[in-house]
Amino acid sequence: MFAYSVRRILSLVPVLLGLSLIVFFMIRAIPGDPAQVILGQLATKEAIADLTKQLGLDQAWYIQYFNYLGDLLTGDLGQSLRTKSDINNEIWPYLAATMELSFVAMLVAIVIGVNAGIISAWFQNSWFDYAAMVLALIGVSMPIFWLGLMEQWMFAINLDWLPTSGREEVRNPVEAITNFYIIDTLIQGRTDQLVEVMKHLVLPAMALATIPMAIIARITRSTMLEVMRSDFIRTARAKGLSMFWVVYKHSLKNAVIPVLTIIGLQTGLLLGGAILTETIFSWPGIGRYIYEAINYRDYPVIQSGILIIALLFVLINLVVDLLYAAIDPRIKYR
């Protein structure tokens, strides 16, 4: 297991170098003079020269790249052109907001998706099976930005059950400690704020969870059907074990690998989808941070935001890969 983990971690080095190269060249790929594009047509020559120097664009590209890499390794993400503050100081609250939203969305997707898949497989060809699979089919085809808008219209505007946007009640703001508001309100024992935070989470998390939930349900169903037809399950049933025990103890354990793969892959979709969901629900996460930076042509922020999300995606996939090896020992010998 140790050797496999080391090998897997080392395989990340070229990927991470590649990520840094792509993000580095992003700003250099802007057609024309990047400083001119960022500052607009009315910028003075001095301002353009200053920005060119600030971005290090006046040096040879390989020197720029090594400087950029050095900065990254020391945890320096540069300065925002809009707010003039260090990106590594201002990015954390945004990142925490996205992580909290993505985590809750993934949890919802796993709990509902896996159970819907199991019940569908258990009662194959029943009305539940058909209904769940039709819903899953629609779920996979649903644009999340449209679903988000529809949820807002239905549950926040028409029914007035949940807040339309934001992360907290503006009149009762959460005092940030870790910037994960669920944890922060729990630490401070503020159940009133916890309820508000949870209420704000429901709509964006449901919108974000829909596609992964649908895919997880479909994969769980098909893997469970395959596992449930195998000999050892028939034996377990013949021995008189209850169906519940057979499904949740024996079948699910054997069906978990493909489901785990999908969960790993879906995290990327989730992080990508966050930019859309956060824009709709004014969720102050990293997706919205990047979106606003695009509108202000704040390229250092765009670069850092994209790099951080990609890094998070790579790390989550690493964890998923290591988890496989822990669950299924055959994988590390392949």
Added chain:
Amino acid sequence: MEISTRKQMLPPTVQVEEKVASPWAEAWYSFKKNKLALVGTGIVLFFILLAIFAPLIAPEGINDQKMSVRLQAPSAEHWFGTDDFGRDILSRVIYGARISLWVGTFAVMGSIIVGCLLGILAGYYGRWIDSLISRIFDIMLAFPSILLAIAIVAVLGPSLRNALIAIAIINIPNFGRLIRSRVLSVKEEEYIMAAKAVGMKDSRILFQHILPNSMAPIIVQGTLAIATAIIEAAALGFLGLGAEAPNPEWGKMLADAKQFMIQAPWTMIFPGLAIMLTVLGFNLMGDGLRDALDPRMKS
């Protein structure tokens, strides 16, 4: 007389063998039996016809503004209601099919051409070419796809053309990897070795033998990729990074409708429904094609 007598005496198995259908005919037969796939194909054909005959079907032009009827609810006159400029939403949704299908199809065709070329090079020549191309694919796949598309459009500038380019680029590694793995398995087949042995050129082997034998998974992946590309184009349009006004692109229509959510929800219901239906159609058709063309994936 003698021949017909002998034919009658042939064992039944021999007669069955004579009627064995080609793999494509077999796939078509299997596809026809899949009801969901037929529904999907019907939806796709419906939207293709809408797109082709939009000027004949749409009750009004895409930009016919009538301020006197702005933000009107669906009625007999305007089936899908009107938007804030008094434009007929049904007409705009119909014309929008042209943009979405155009972007989806051409972006995917671009990804298939470049992806196949790179995948073939990597799979056939192997060694450092394979390592280099595969690493590039790995790096591209390390980004959540929509994020990479956003980054590309942020660099190139927001426009429908740049959105198409971005979507084409982000889908390249999917096709590249697929074709690479097909080439790796096909190139070990005996007929490829025979072709090499008789001195056939690499380009002829690649384009006359290996590529046609890898078509089935490309068709399946391509159909499913069009669905994703349509959603991605709409997402970029929604974020203001794709089509510009007054283009009736569905994502852009949704972005414009956002501010009228309370007084005119129909402005956002119908464009979203159109995206969902088109994507559902391509997904169902793609699933059906996969079951028919790729027996290993049969559920």
